[in-house]
Amino acid sequence: MTNRFRITLGQLNPTVGDLAGNKAKALAAWEEGRAAGADFVALPEMFITGYNTQDLVMKPAFARDAMAHLDALRAETADGPALGIGGPLLQGGKLFNAYHVLKSGRLVRQVLKHHLPNETVFDEVRLYEPGPISGPYDLGILRVGTPICEDAWHEDVSEALGESGAEILLVPNGSPYYRNKYETRLNQMVSRVVETGLPLIYLNMTGGQDDQVFDGGSFILNPGGALAMRLPAFDETIAHVDFEETPEGWRAMPGAIAQFPNEWEQDYRVMVESLRDYFRKTGFTKALLGLSGGIDSAIVATIAADALGPENVRCVMLPSKYTSQASLDDAGEVARRLGTRLDTVSIKDPVQAVNHTLEGVFEGTEPGLTEENIQSRLRGVILMAISNKHGEMLLTTGNKSEVAVGYATIYGDMAGGYNPIKDLYKMRVFETCRWRNANHRDWMKGPAGEVIPPRVIDKPPTAELREDQKDSDSLPPYDVLDVVLEELIDNEASVADIVAKGYDRAMVKKIEHLVYLAEYKRFQSAPGARLTMRSFWLDRRYPIVNRWRDPS
Template sequence: MTHELKIALAQLNPTVGDVAGNLALLRKARATAADKGADLVMCSELVLSGYPPEDLVLKPAFQRACKSALEELAAETIDGGPAMLVGSPWADGEGVYNGLFLLAEGKIAASRFKHELPNYGVFDEKRVFKPGQLQGPVNFKGVRLGLPICEDLWFCDVAECLAESGAEILLSPNGSPFEIDKLDQRMNVSVARQQETDLPIIYVNQVGGQDELVFDGASFVLDRGQQIKCALPMFREAVELTHWRRTNEGWTCDPAPIPREFSLLEKIYQAMMLGLKDYVNKNHFPGVILGLSGGVDSALTAAVAVDALGADKVRAVMMPSPYTSRESLEDAEAVAKMLGISYEMISIEPAMKAFAHMLAKPFAGRNIDTTEENVQSRARGLTLMALSNKFGHMLLTTGNKSEMSVGYATLYGDMCGGYSVLKDIYKMTVFELSRWRNANHPLDALGPKGTVMPDRVITKAPSAELKLNQTDQDTLPPYDVLDGILECLVEREMTVDEIAAKGYDRATIARVWRMLDLAEYKRRQAPPGVKISSRAFGRDRRYPITNGFSAKV
C-alpha cells in the first residue's frame, strides 16, 4: 500500500485552439514536476484545448487534434516520469465531453467526464458538451482519486458519490474566471465539500486571459479541518509540489508555501494587466495605440498598457480640437513622459472644418447640437483607426463601465477599437485605481515605479471637451450617485423601490434605468474588455435591444 504521494499542481496559461502550443506547455510542466520528484502532475480544466473553447469543440478536425495530442502525451509517460491528469475535450459517437484523463505507463489509464455543465453567466457548456455519468474514483498507485471537474465541485451529489465509492482525495481541475469576490466563493464551496466528505481537496485553476475572461489561478490545497496547506500565486503560472502522507485518519498534505494576499485594487489591476497582455500577445499584435486626452480614463488605460506590455509597445496620440483645454494638453503630455511612451499630436480641426463644409447643405437651417460633437469624436476614431491599420497596433478604447452603461459614448468614435481595459470598471473605481497606481508598483509590471499621472488628472472635473465649458455632470448624475444606482441595476437587478430605499432619488433612478436600456444597441457593438465584476456587459449580461419594459416610479 502506498503511504506517500507527491502531487505537482500545474497552474498553466493555455491558449484556446493552440493544441500544439498547449502540448508543449504540458511537456514543460511535466519536466519541471519530474525534476521536483513528482509522482503525478495535475493540470486545470481542458488545458489541452484551452478554456473555454466554445463552439470550436464542435469542429471534428479540432476534436481529432486534441485526441491525437492526448494520446501522444500519454505515450510519453512510459519513460518512468510522473503520470498526468490532463483535461481535454473527448468526442465519441454520442457527443462531445469535457474530459479529464489519467495518463500513466504509456497510455490513457482512466477517464472521467464532467457531470454538472454550467449554463449561466459567461458559461454555455450545455451548448457544446454532453454531461458525463456520475462515476467513482480512479486508482493511482493504490490511491483512490476522486476527480470532480470544476462545476462538479459546486454540487454535493458528485462529491458525495465519490466519497461513498471510496475516494481518498478529491482532485478538482478548474477553469474559473476572475471576479472581485470569486476567490471567497471558491473557498466557501470547497469548505462545504470538505465538511460533507471529510476528504482533502486539491483545486487547480487555469491562469491567463481569454477574450473577456481572465483566469486568476490561485490554486490551493484544502486539507481536513479546512486547513489551507498550499496556495499558488494569483495571475501567474506556477508548478508547485505537494507532499501527501497516509495517516490513520486518511491522507494529509504537508504544509507548502502560501503567497501573500493581494488587496482588492491590486487584484483588479492585475486582472486588467493580464487580460490585456494575453489578448495582445495571443493575437499577435505588435503593440497598442490609444488616444490620450489628458483625462483619467485614458491615463489609466495607458498605465495598464505600459505595465502589461512595456513602454515600447504603447503609442499615444493627443488629438486636440478648438475645445481642448490647455490643462488637457499639459496633462496628456505629462502622462506620456511619466510612462515613457511614444507621443504625438494630431489636430482634428481640419477634419471638423471639412465635415462642416461637406454637411453644410443638408444641415442648413438646423441648430448645432450633439451631432457636431459626435463628428469630433468620430474624427478622432477615424484618425486612430487609420494609424492602427497603417502600423498594425491594436486600438484600445478608453471608456469605462459608467459611460457604457448609460450610452455616454459615441459609436464609431471613442468606441472604436479592438479591446477595452476599463469596460467593466465604474468611474469611481477608475479614480481609486489611478490613485493606487500612483502609490504602488504592481507585481511584474513593466512600467515605471512612482507616479504615472499628475494628480490633476484624477482631481479635475471629467469632461469630453466637445464644446465650451463642458463637464460630464452636465449630462449625467454625479458619478458616485450614478455608479451606486448602476450597481443596483446591473449587478443586483434591484427594483426602483429597493434602490430608493437605499436613499437614491426615484426620478434619478428611473432616468438611469432608461439610459441603461436605450444604450443596449451601443454595447452590442462595443469591443470586448476585461471582466471584473459579477455582471460584465457582453456574454455575462444579455438584454434585448428592442425592450418595452421600463421602470415604474
C-alpha cells in the same frame, strides 16, 4: 515505512485553439514532475484546448484534433509519472468535458463532468452532455477522485467519490476571475472537505481569454479545512506537493502559502493580464490610444504601459478648438511620466472641412450633438488610420459608467480593439488611479511612482466637445450615478427598490432608460476585462430592441 505520494501541479496558461502549444506545455510540466520524482502530474480543466472554447469545441474536427493530441501525449508520457489533463471527449456522437488520466502509455480513466454550469460566462449545457458520476481511479498506492470544476460546487459528486473509496480529491478548474471570487471558491471547497473528510486540491489555470482572466490561486486543503498550500494568484507556477499516509488517512504535507493580493490589486492585475494576453494570443505587440488629458485615458495608458512596456505604447493627443491648454499639458505629463510616445494630431482642420461639406444637408438646423459627435468620429478615423499604418491595436477608454448609459460616440471614441476598463465604474477609476500611484509590483512593466498626476484625478471630467462642457451637464454626479447603475445592472434591482433607498424617481427612470437605449452601442463595442459577475457581454445579455421599462 510511511507511504508517500508526490503530485506535481501545473497552474499554467493555455491558449484556446493552440493544441500543439498546449500539448508542449503539458509535456514540459510532466517532464518537470518526472525530474522531481512525482507520481502524478495534474493540469487544469480543458487544458489541451484552452478554456473557455465556447462553440469552437462543438466543431467535430476540432474535438478530434484535440483528442489526437491527447493520444500523442499518452504515448510520450509512458515512461514516468501519471498525467491528468482536461480535454474534450467525442464519443458515440456525444461531446463531453472530460479529465483524461494517462499512465504507462495507457488510458487509466476518462472522468466526465457531471454538473454543467449554465450561468454568467458559461454555456456548458449548450456544449456538452452531462456525464455520470464516476468512482475514483487507482494510481498505485493512492485512489484519486476528480470532481471537475462545477462538480465540486455540489455535494453529490464529492460525496459519491468519498463513498466509493477516493482518498484525496483533485478538482481541476477553468475558473475565471470576478472580484472576491477566491473567498467563494475557498468556502465551497472547505464544505467539500468537511463533508467527505478528504484532503482536496483545487487546481486552477492562469491567463487571459477574451474578456476573462483565470487567476490561478490554486490551493490544497487538509481535512477540517486547514490550508496546506496556496500557489500565487495569476502567476504560472509548477509546484510539488507530498501526500503522506497517516492512521487517519492521507494528508498533504505543509507547503508555501503565497500571499493573496487585496481586491484593488486583483482588479488592476486582471486589467493588465487581460490586455497582455489579448495582445500575445492575437499576435499584436504594440498599442495606441487617444490621450485626452482626462482620467480614463490616463489609466488605460498606464495599464497598457504595465502590460506591454512603455516603449510599445503610442499615445495620441487630438486637440480641437475646445481643447484646453490644461488638457494638453496633462496629456503631455502623463506620457512623460509613463515614458510612452506622444504624438499630437490636430482635428481643427478636418472638423472644419466636414462641417463645410455638410452645410448643404444641414441647412436650416441648429448646431448641437451631431457636430459634437463629428469631432469624436474624426478622432476615431485618425486613430484607426494610425493603427492600420503601424500595426498597433487601438485601445478604447470608456469606463463602465459611460458604457452603461451610452455616454460615448459609436464609431468615434468607441472605435478600437480592446477596452481594459470596460467593467470599471467611474468612481473605481478614481480609486484605481490612486492605488496605482501608490503601488508598484514586479509584474508591471511601467515605471513606479506617481505616474498619473493628481490634477488629472481631481479635475471635473469633461469630453471637451463644446465650450465649458462637463460630464455633469448630461449625467448625475458619478458618485450617485454609479450607485444607481450598480443597483440596476449588478443587482437587477427595480426602480422602486432604488427609490426606496432615497433616490429621485425621475433620475432613476432616466438612467434606466439610458441603459436600455445604449444596448445597441454595447453590442458593437470592443471586448474588455471582466471584473464582476455582471460585465457587459456574456454575463449580461439583453435584447437590443426592447420596449419594456420598469413600471414601478
